[in-house]
Amino acid sequence: SQQGEEDPQALSIQEGENATMNCSYKTSINNLQWYRQNSGRGLVHLILIRSNEREKHSGRLRVTLDTSKKSSSLLITASRAADTASYFCAPHNQGGKLIFGQGTELSVKP
């Protein structure tokens, strides 16, 4: 399968701590995207990292990509209760399809 495999499946932290989620995939990609989904809502795009990039930042988010290991990580710094959501990595394959990983369920306790 081309989809991302995410680790951990669930993560519970205290407000103010950092949260790290990892994603691995199997085939070549054009880019890799991360999305957030709050309960009962649609997905929200967080960040896109291209295959020729190694690291990207957006506010409290930091994404890394290692194409040699076919892996990516999402770091959320100084987490807030509002960050509680499911996070999906989505490798974007050469055919143009976005294939979502199984997701990490993040719980940030106040």
Add this chain to the structure above:
Amino acid sequence: DTEVTQTPKHLVMGMTNKKSLKCEQHMGHRAMYWYKQKAKKPPELMFVYSYEKLSINESVPSRFSPECPNSSLLNLHLHALQPEDSALYLCASSHKISDRVILFQPQHFGDGTRLSIL
């Protein structure tokens, strides 16, 4: 509020009913998508429209029939559904500069229609 609007938000239907899900966006996006999402699972791609033409059908059963009447609207017609079709149906859209070029852009999602089949 999302920029992709889906109606209805909830739908309950029997297995013999015919209903339609609607999706609308006014961002000028020329690629539109239908996804199916079961509880605690990732979204699964069903259909992709590019410039109002169906470009990808992920072997979806014929009881699901997509339609793209214009560049802003996407419908999903439902007929003779099964209980296992109960799920959250998500619509998304993204930029595409021409029908021939695959453009790897972020997708914008609606909040979905939660469908229950009795």
